[in-house]
Each structure stands twice: as C-alpha cells, then as structure tokens.
Amino acid sequence: MGSRGLLGSSFIAAAIAAGALAAPAAQADPLRVCADPDNLPFSKSEGPERGLYIELAELVAKRLGSPIEYTWWLTHNQRRATRNTILQGNCDAVFALPAEGEYKARGLQRTQPFLELGYAIVAPPSFAFAGLGDLKGKRVSVQIQTPPHIFLSGQEGVTISSWRSADEALDALARGEVDAAIVWGPVGGYENSRRFNSRWRVTPVSGQGMVGHVAVAVRKGKDALAADIEKALSDLEGEIAKLADKYGFPRGKPVELERRSSLSDTAPRVADVPAGAWVAAADRKPAARTKPAEEQPPYAAPAVAEARVRFNDQCSHCHGKDGFSPVQERDLRRLKLRYDDKWPETAKATIKGGRQDKGMPSWKDALDEQQIEGLVGFLKAIQK
Numbered sequence: 001m002g003s004r005g006l007l008g009s010s011f012i013a014a015a016i017a018a019g020a021l022a023a024p025a026a027q028a029d030p031l032r033v034c035a036d037p038d039n040l041p042f043s044k045s046e047g048p049e050r051g052l053y054i055e056l057a058e059l060v061a062k063r064l065g066s067p068i069e070y071t072w073w074l075t076h077n078q079r080r081a082t083r084n085t086i087l088q089g090n091c092d093a094v095f096a097l098p099a100e101g102e103y104k105a106r107g108l109q110r111t112q113p114f115l116e117l118g119y120a121i122v123a124p125p126s127f128a129f130a131g132l133g134d135l136k137g138k139r140v141s142v143q144i145q146t147p148p149h150i151f152l153s154g155q156e157g158v159t160i161s162s163w164r165s166a167d168e169a170l171d172a173l174a175r176g177e178v179d180a181a182i183v184w185g186p187v188g189g190y191e192n193s194r195r196f197n198s199r200w201r202v203t204p205v206s207g208q209g210m211v212g213h214v215a216v217a218v219r220k221g222k223d224a225l226a227a228d229i230e231k232a233l234s235d236l237e238g239e240i241a242k243l244a245d246k247y248g249f250p251r252g253k254p255v256e257l258e259r260r261s262s263l264s265d266t267a268p269r270v271a272d273v274p275a276g277a278w279v280a281a282a283d284r285k286p287a288a289r290t291k292p293a294e295e296q297p298p299y300a301a302p303a304v305a306e307a308r309v310r311f312n313d314q315c316s317h318c319h320g321k322d323g324f325s326p327v328q329e330r331d332l333r334r335l336k337l338r339y340d341d342k343w344p345e346t347a348k349a350t351i352k353g354g355r356q357d358k359g360m361p362s363w364k365d366a367l368d369e370q371q372i373e374g375l376v377g378f379l380k381a382i383q384k
Contacts, residue, residue, distance in 0.1 A: 030069045031061040031225075032092045034085040037072035041190035041247040043095075045072050052186075052243045053095035056114075059239055060095075060216075063232040082108070082217075092222055093229065096214035107220050111230040113213030114240055118204055119148055120185035120250045121257075122173060122192060125201045127180055132257055139178040141169040145361050147209035148182040150318060151257070153361060162361070167191065173200070182257075189248035206254035304381050307374035315375075318360070323382045336383040343383075344376050351375060 035054060037045035043053045050058075061068040071090040075081035086094050087107050099113040121129055128134060136157040142149040144162045152158050163169040166183035170191055173181045181188065182205065189202045204211075216233065218226040233240070244251060312321055323332035335343040351372050354362035363372070 028064070028066045031057070031064060031066045032069045032071065032090075033057045034071045034073060034081075034091040034094050036075055036081075038074060041186055041249070045070070049247075052247050052249070055243055056236070056240060057093075057095045059236055060229055060232045063235060064228055082106070086217065086219060089219070092219050092225060094217040097217040099213040099215040108217045109220055109223075109226055110215040110217050111226060111233060113215050114233045114237075115214050115244065116211065117214060117249070118185050118206065118211035118254060119146070119182055120188045120202050120204045121180050121182050121255075122170060122188045122200045122202050123180035124199075127201070129180070129203055129255060131255060135180070138180060141172040141178040141181040143169055143183060145314075145363070145366060146184075147207070148205075148257075149361055151207060151210075152182070170196070185250045186247070189250045191248075193248035202248070202250045204250040204252060204254040205257040207257040210257065211254055301381075303374060304378050307371075307378035308381075310371065311375055311378050314363075314366075323379065332379055333382050333384050335379060344380065347379055348372060348376050 035043040035045075035057070037043070040049060040051050043051040058068060069091075071085055073081055073085045082094065082097070085091060094108075096115070097108070097110065099110060123129060132155070135152075135155070139159045139161060140152060141161040141163060142152060143166050144164060149160070149162055152160050161169075161172055161178050163172065166181075166187045169181045169183050170188065172178050174196060185202070185204055192198055192200050192202055216226075216229050218229065241251075308322065311319075311323065316322075319330050319332050335347055339346045350360070351367070352362065352364040354360045367375070
C-alpha cells in the first residue's frame with residue numbers, strides 16, 4: 001500500500017475516533033405559517049414588498065433557527081380563514097390575529113401583543129385635527145359599517161361619505177370630494193406613502209372599537225413553539241417598529257375621537273376590520289361582562305347557532321355579545337317588551353334600512369335576505 005493509502009487510512013481512523021463522520025444533525029422543524037397572499041401592507045406571497053407580517057415571520061424563523069413554510073389563503077372573512085387553515089392543521093402559526101377575542105376557545109393560543117393598530121384620519125397637512133370638534137362642518141369619507149362610520153353617523157354637523165373600501169374612501173379625498181378620510185390606519189398610511197406620494201398627514205385616532213392589538217396565534221398544544229415565538233417577538237421589538245415605519249403604519253399617541261364610557265364599551269369583532277383576514281381592530285378595554293353561562297339562551301338549532309356567530313361578528317361592537325348590552329337602548333333582548341308582537345318586522349326593517357339618527361348603518365347591501373332572516377331568528381331566541 002502506498003503512502004497515500006496509508007495516510008488516507010490513518011486519517012479516516014482518526015476522523016471516526018473524533019466523531020467527524022457522525023451523522024449530520026437533524027434539521028430544525030420548519031415554522032409553518034398561514035398568510036394571505038395578496039393583502040399588503042400585511043402580507044404578499046411574491047413581489048418586492050412582502051408585507052409587515054411576512055417580514056416579521058421571516059425574522060422570527062431566523063431567530064428560531066428554522067426554515068419557513070407558507071400556506072397561502074385568499075380571504076375576506078377571518079373566521080373562515082382560520083377554520084380552513086390553521087384549525088385544519090395546515091400551519092402552526094398565524095401572523096397575526098386580534099390579541100383580544102374568542103380564538104383561544106376555538107383551538108388557538110396567542111402570544112402577548114406585539115403591535116398596536118387602529119383607525120386613522122387622513123387629511124391634508126393644513127387640516128388641523130385635535131378632536132371631534134374639528135370635524136364639525138367637514139365632509140368625511142369612511143368605509144361602510146366600520147366603527148368610524150357607525151360613530152360619525154350619530155354626530156351632528158359632520159357630512160359622511162361612505163364607501164365600500166378604504167381605497168375608495170381615499171380616492172374621494174384625492175378627488176377633493178371630502179375634507180378628510182377616516183380609514184383603517186395601516187391601509188391609510190401605506191396607501192398614502194405608496195399611491196399618493198405622502199401628500200397627506202395620517203393621524204391615529206382612538207374611540208370605541210377603533211384601537212386594538214395584534215398577536216401571533218399558535219395552535220393549541222404547541223406550547224413550546226408559542227413560548228419561542230413570544231421570546232423572539234420580544235427580542236425583535238426594535239425591528240417591528242422599523243417594519244411599521246417601512247410600511248407607513250401611523251405611529252404615536254392616538255387622538256381621542258370618541259369619549260368612551262365603561263358601561264358602553266364592548267369589544268368589536270372581526271367584521272369591523274376592512275384590512276383583510278389576518279388583522280382586526282379591538283377596543284383596549286375588556287368586553288362588557290355577559291350573563292353567566294347558565295343564563296344564556298338556547299342556541300341548539302344549527303340555523304340559530306350560525307346566525308349567532310354572524311351577530312357576534314357584525315353587531316356585537318354596538319349591541320354586546322349575544323345581544324346583551326348594559327346600555328338599555330342597545331339591549332336587543334328587550335325588543336319584544338318594546339315593540340310587542342310586531343318586533344320581528346321592526347327588527348328586520350331596521351337591519352335593512354338602518355337608523356342613521358342612532359348611528360346604525362343599513363345592512364341591506366352587506367347581508368342577503370336569508371342572512372337577515374337568520375339574524376331575526378337569533379333575536380327571537382334571546383328575547384326575555
């Protein structure tokens with residue numbers, strides 16, 4: 001055997017002794033993330049801008065030493081999105097869901113909040129805004145059936161221009177049809193910086209249902225992963241602030257738009273949110289306390305149970321969970337007491353036509369006849 005062979009044999013023996021030829025270490029499990037593929041400024045599956053949530057997920061995965069995998073799901077309804085993605089086991093985490101709400105009971109746990117989001121007023125720099133009084137005599141565009149729309153509908157001296165989307169509300173401002181727009185802050189800030197060359201000032205506002213926090217949702221049973229993600233989020237606090245600035249999210253202390261009362265505060269549901277499936281606005285304060293579980297009305301019938309979910313998604317920000325509000329005129333369990341046997345017809349007409357004088361918008365363009373009938377059926381189940 002030549003010297004090359006002897007050297008090779010000696011090297012192999014030494015390497016084996018030192019463990020150099022041991023099996024490679026197992027690769028870390030991937031961080032599986034569900035996200036909307038077309039929902040900037042939050043997420044995008046491709047292109048030069050990926051969105052704050054995607055960039056944050058990548059930073060978290062890097063901290064965890066894990067590769068990242070995505071399940072993309074186009075969505076306009078948050079509960080349907082979670083039901084068809086993370087709750088089906090297609091991923092382990094969602095960036096991000098409301099930090100408040102009922103998701104924990106539906107198979108998810110959440111980290112501590114990592115970002116505050118809310119609505120904002122978008123207006124020319126010359127428009128001085130320090131509170132509700134500055135909107136008197138002004139024309140304001142809003143997205144239909146959002147908390148700003150509902151709130152401003154009950155204010156005298158403010159002319160409301162309502163639109164199907166935040167983009168349309170901003171377009172009305174660009175055309176000079178209104179003096180200001182109040183839209184979902186991340187969308188208003190992002191569109192202002194990208195589409196309108198930062199021509200406006202974007203000021204965050206607060207009020208009932210207008211400010212909330214987001215967290216990362218993780219499947220129940222993934223306690224170690226949830227703890228690791230929460231630690232990474234804490235370490236990345238500075239990077240999250242930079243991402244918020246990059247995508248134009250309005251920052252700073254919100255201007256109080258509505259004086260809130262602890263008696264009327266209720267946490268809004270996901271239907272309040274115009275921005276997409278994975279983010280929602282939520283009030284800073286806890287939801288109004290509901291009746292004990294043993295006093296809750298029966299919801300056994302499938303149609304009533306489905307209508308109950310829709311009601312709590314779309315109506316509870318004003319009327320409280322399951323129609324119970326400590327504000328008597330908003331307590332929908334008393335309809336029969338107020339309107340006698342004709343209350344179902346009154347309720348149906350009110351849902352369709354709204355009551356602008358009371359701040360309730362029309363729902364006839366958002367709900368079909370069957371959905372409205374379903375809501376009336378739910379209201380029947382909760383009457384005293």
